[in-house]
Amino acid sequence: MVGIKDLGVGIGWRSEIDLTVERLPGVDFVEVVAENLHIGHLPESVTLLLERGVPVLPHAVSLSLGGADPVDLHRVEHLGAVAEAVGAPMVSDHVCFVRAGGLDSGHLMPVPRTKDALDVLVANVKLAQANLPVPLALENVAALLEWPDGELSEGQFLAELVERTDCWLLVDVANLYANARNIGTDPERFLDEIPLERLAYVHVAGGEQHGDIYHDTHAHAVLPEVLEVLDELCSRVAPPGVLLERDDNYPSDTEIATELAAIRAVVDKHRG
Amino acid sequence: MATPTEARDTRVSPEQVGYLAGGPQRAAETALARLLDAGLVRVSRNGVVSAVHETDLGVTTAVETGILVNLRQPVRFEPVVRKAGGSAEMRALYQQLRAQRLMRTPRPRLGAWWVFLAIGVVLALAALLQPWTLLGAIGFLAFAYWSYGAKPLTKAGRAVLEAVDADDRVLTVAVEGFRGRIRNQAVGDLFGLPQSVVKTLPRKKKPRRGKGRGAASSAGAGCGAGGGCGSSGCGSSSSSSCGGGGSSCGGGGGGSN
Ligand SMILES: [Fe+2]
Numbered sequence: 001m002v003g004i005k006d007l008g009v010g011i012g013w014r015s016e017i018d019l020t021v022e023r024l025p026g027v028d029f030v031e032v033v034a035e036n037l038h039i040g041h042l043p044e045s046v047t048l049l050l051e052r053g054v055p056v057l058p059h060a061v062s063l064s065l066g067g068a069d070p071v072d073l074h075r076v077e078h079l080g081a082v083a084e085a086v087g088a089p090m091v092s093d094h095v096c097f098v099r100a101g102g103l104d105s106g107h108l109m110p111v112p113r114t115k116d117a118l119d120v121l122v123a124n125v126k127l128a129q130a131n132l133p134v135p136l137a138l139e140n141v142a143a144l145l146e147w148p149d150g151e152l153s154e155g156q157f158l159a160e161l162v163e164r165t166d167c168w169l170l171v172d173v174a175n176l177y178a179n180a181r182n183i184g185t186d187p188e189r190f191l192d193e194i195p196l197e198r199l200a201y202v203h204v205a206g207g208e209q210h211g212d213i214y215h216d217t218h219a220h221a222v223l224p225e226v227l228e229v230l231d232e233l234c235s236r237v238a239p240p241g242v243l244l245e246r247d248d249n250y251p252s253d254t255e256i257a258t259e260l261a262a263i264r265a266v267v268d269k270h271r272g
Numbered sequence: 273m274a275t276p277t278e279a280r281d282t283r284v285s286p287e288q289v290g291y292l293a294g295g296p297q298r299a300a301e302t303a304l305a306r307l308l309d310a311g312l313v314r315v316s317r318n319g320v321v322s323a324v325h326e327t328d329l330g331v332t333t334a335v336e337t338g339i340l341v342n343l344r345q346p347v348r349f350e351p352v353v354r355k356a357g358g359s360a361e362m363r364a365l366y367q368q369l370r371a372q373r374l375m376r377t378p379r380p381r382l383g384a385w386w387v388f389l390a391i392g393v394v395l396a397l398a399a400l401l402q403p404w405t406l407l408g409a410i411g412f413l414a415f416a417y418w419s420y421g422a423k424p425l426t427k428a429g430r431a432v433l434e435a436v437d438a439d440d441r442v443l444t445v446a447v448e449g450f451r452g453r454i455r456n457q458a459v460g461d462l463f464g465l466p467q468s469v470v471k472t473l474p475r476k477k478k479p480r481r482g483k484g485r486g487a488a489s490s491a492g493a494g495c496g497a498g499g500g501c502g503s504s505g506c507g508s509s510s511s512s513s514c515g516g517g518g519s520s521c522g523g524g525g526g527g528s529n
Contacts, residue, residue, distance in 0.1 A: 016346065018317045019464055044466075045317050249325040252311045 007055060007201055007241025009264045011256070014246070018045035020253050026260050027054065031243055034058040034082045034091065035075075042085060056086040057201075060093040065124040065138070066111035067097030076131045083134045090200060092137040092170045093128075095121065095158065112147035113157045118164075125165040137168035137200035140190075142178035142216040154185055155193025162198050169194060172203035173229040174216055174245075180229075181214040187229050191236055201241035204230055204263055219248035222259050227266055234270040242267055283372060284432055287335055290446035291365055292374060292425060292433050297474070298449055299365060300356035303335040305445035308463050312340065315349060319469040322346040334361040350472040374429035381421030389416035451475060 008028025013021050015036075021027060022045055030049060037043070037058070050056055060079045063071065083091045096108040111117050129136050140158065152160065158169060171194070179185035204227070206220040222244070233239065242263050246256065284292070290302030304321070307313040310330045315321050323343040331337050338361045339352060347355075356362060369375040392412030399406035425433070438444040441462040444454050450470045452459045460470035 015318060016316050016320065016322055017314065020314060023464060043317070250314070250322065251326070252324045253314075254311065 005240055007057075007243075009260055009267065010055075010201075010241060010243040011260065012059075012243060012245045012247070013046060013049070013056070014250075015043060015045075017246075017250050017256075018043065020250070020256060021045070022048060024253060024257055024260065026257070026264060029055040029057065029241055029243070031057045031059045031092075031245075032082070032086070034060045034079045035062050037082050037085075039078070039081045039085055046086065050086060055088070057088050058082040058086065058091045060091065061108065062098055063093040063124075063128060064096070064098045065093060065128060066095055066109075066117065066121050067100055067124070068120055069097075069100060071124045071127050073127075073131055076128045080132045080134070083132070088134060090135045090137055090168060091132060092139055092168075092200065094139045094141050095161065096141045108141045110141055110143035110145070110147065111157075113150040113152045113154065114147075115151055118152070118157060118160060121161060122164045125161065125167055129165065129167065135168055135200075137170040139170035139172050139203065140175050140179075142172070142175040142182075144182055144213065146183050153189065153193060154179070155190040158194050162195050167198075168200035169198050170200050170203060171233065171239075172205070172245075173233060174203065174205035174207060174222070174226045177223070177226045177229050178207060178214050178216040181209075187232060191233055196233075196237040199237055199239055201243060202230065202233065202239045203243055203245050205245040206259075217248070218245050221251075221255075222262070227262060230263065231266050231269070234267055238271060239267065284374070285333065286442045286446045287333055287365060288369055288374070289433065289436050289443060291362075291369060292429050293436075293447050294449055296357040296362045296366070297353060298446065299362060300335065300339075300353045300359075301450050301473070302442060302446040303333060303339055303356060304352060305442045305450070305463065306332070307336055307339060309442050312336075313343060315463075315465055315469060317466055317469070319349040319466075319472055320346045321349055321352045335359065335365060337361070348472070349469050353473060369429070372428075373426055374432055375424050376422065376426050378424040379418070379422040382419035385416055385419040385421070388412050388419055392416055449473070 009026060010029035010031065011021055011024070011027055013030040013032050021030060030046075032046060037046070046056060058079055060075070062075055063079070065071065079091050079093075082088075094108050095111060097111060098105050098108060111121060125136065125138070138158075138161065140154065161167065162169060173187075176185065176187045176190055180187050204222055205216060205218045206222045206226075207214055207216040207218070208220045209215075230242065244256070244259055244263060246259075250256070286306060287299045287302045291299035294301075304313070308315065311324060312330055313321055313323050321343060323340050331340060335356055338359050339356050342352065342355055366375065389412075392409050392415075395405045395409035395412060399409055433447075436443060436447060438447040438454070441459075444452075444459055444462060448454055448459050450460045450463075450465065451473050454462075458467065458470070460467060
């Protein structure tokens with residue numbers, strides 16, 4: 001795959017705001033949570049967007065590719081089937097694990113940044129790729145903790161993952177900002193270290209500070225600081241696409257449109 | 273379209289117009305339409321209504337406040353309308369309309385009202401020869417008048433409805449309901465609502481007689497207007513169940529529900 005070119009600015013499609021997504025100006029593409037879709041019974045709104053020519057990208061949250069458990073190939077197959085149903089050029093999940101020992105965390109848990117953990121992740125990613133009809137992009141997560149004995153920075157970890165699996169990167173600048181606030185990640189160093197030529201697209205989301213912790217809630221407004229990280233990224237590479245994630249406490253159509261416009265302004269600033 | 277908070281007749285709000293035109297359920301539809309129009313709630317394709325986050329500042333009526341309070345968790349379209357139609361706020365709205373002498377307690381028409389009229393007329397004619405029958409004539413004519421029944425809208429209420437010019441989408445809902453049509457367009461389309469959502473509401477009754485906007489409106493408020501119908505359930509399930517008589521519950525050409 002040569003890469004996705006000019007996806008534009010998009011928004012995460014959610015059933016609660018389906019009509020909003022349909023009528024919002026300036027939605028160039030959408031992302032759907034693959035686990036929420038049923039093959040053979042796509043939501044009417046998704047079908048309508050496809051008919052309009054809006055690209056629909058499946059985003060998974062349950063492959064748990066960073067886990068030591070065997071990859072659940074049924075989940076991979078479902079993701080692939082969703083991709084085929086919507087004609088997606090790629091799919092994505094996260095660099096994380098969500099279950100272990102039969103327990104489900106309910107959260108996207110960070111992977112220990114050790115060589116051993118990377119080996120496990122690489123093996124799982126390769127297995128998933130072999131069972132997917134389209135390329136796979138992997139997203140950096142927001143972490144509230146760092147496992148001990150890490151051997152690589154987050155950027156180095158992702159760079160090596162890309163090198164060994166040829167996967168694509170989905171960079172979430174809100175997660176990057178959250179990690180900078182919570183665990184001291186340096187966003188600029190992160191952006192220096194990852195192979196930006198393998199950037200599939202970018203996530204932007206809102207959150208809020210609770211005491212000492214910044215929570216990547218996807219239920220609050222996008223902070224200017226997050227847009228600054230996007231700005232930093234755009235100063236290095238023209239992202240093929242940037243997508244706003246909003247999962248709860250949905251604001252008015254006007255507010256959502258304003259956030260999309262703010263994202264577009266940052267992207268366009270660097271396109272001259 | 274502009275967001276109206278009052279109908280042309282400044283004494284009545286769109287909600288009140290809705291009540292006059294179609295009873296408590298229509299008034300509830302109107303309140304929901306106003307909230308949609310103001311961007312305070314949204315509806316999804318699968319018919320789930322949710323409050324727009326942190327934007328309850330534009331609420332203008334108690335019924336609207338009641339709807340938003342019930343939308344702390346998303347609720348399906350039809351129950352939102354049904355619950356608002358049966359709310360204490362809606363009963364207060366009805367009392368306002370009564371206080372404004374736009375509505376009154378409806379009285380069902382007795383099927384045999386004309387028999388009392390005929391007897392009264394005969395006795396009145398007989399009074400020309402036998403004056404003592406005049407007393408009976410008066411009694412029968414009075415009873416005929418009473419048994420003829422009374423529609424829930426007063427003359428003033430009907431006049432308000434006649435004067436309504438539904439030139440914006442909220443007033444259009446008040447007059448026609450979400451399930452109605454105006455100028456060959458489904459009213460729900462004015463709000464971008466899928467028909468699958470709109471059709472979860474009870475079907476709008478066709479007028480049995482009369483024609484035109486005024487006629488359709490004049491009896492529409494029957495359901496829910498009277499104490500019997502109250503605001504409990506006419507619109508929601510069986511509009512004929514309230515009041516029993518034809519005129520009190522959508523009979524006589526009501527546009528309600
Ligand atoms: Fe994300």
